[in-house]
Amino acid sequence: MNIIKRRLIGVILLLSFTTIASAQLKIGYILSERIRSEYEEFKEAESQLQLEYRKVQFEFEQMGLKMDSLRQDYEVKRLMALDKGESIRQEMEQMEKQIQNYQAEKIGPQGRKQAQLEYEILGKVKKAVDKVAIDGGFDYIIDASVGLLYFKAKYDMTDDVLHELRNLDTEK
Secondary structure, eight states: OHHHHHHHHHHHHHHHHHHHHHHTOOEEEEOHHHHHHHOHHHHHHHHHHHHHHHHHHHHHHHHHHHHHHHHHHHHHHHHHTSSTTHHHHHHHHHHHHHHHHHIIIIIHHHHHHHHHHHHHHHHHHHHHHHHHHHHHTOSEEEEGGGTOSOOOGGGBOHHHHHHHHHHHHHTO
16 A cells, blocks of 8 residues: 555656646747749759759750660561661660660769758758757747647747848858
């Protein structure tokens, strides 16, 4: 009986301390999707990447069309038993290698370039969030875009972070 009382008192004290500690926390949130859509540098980077992606996609499709044409020529010559299409088969093999090299050169770096751009921008966002959190005395700033189901608008720090990001841009 004595052990049960001690445990009960311990649980009550633990809950009391937790309640007191949580009452002193200052928590804010940001909407990263809004920052992504309103911060000019994000929009410019996305536009730049989209333009490059379309260019690479077009070139890749052209290579695919040439490959299809070579396959058709190969089949025609093979069926007509002209020269068994050996020269075309060799050209097809070369084209396949070109396509593989193209993918490795263009699509691989495209992903790396996107990651690099996002890393740089996210670094700025982190710096702005840190400044807003420190200046506002916040213990936590959470990204509401990834999982908060309810939040009060008065704790939304997105405008402050966007303002701080724009200040960082003008300091350059």
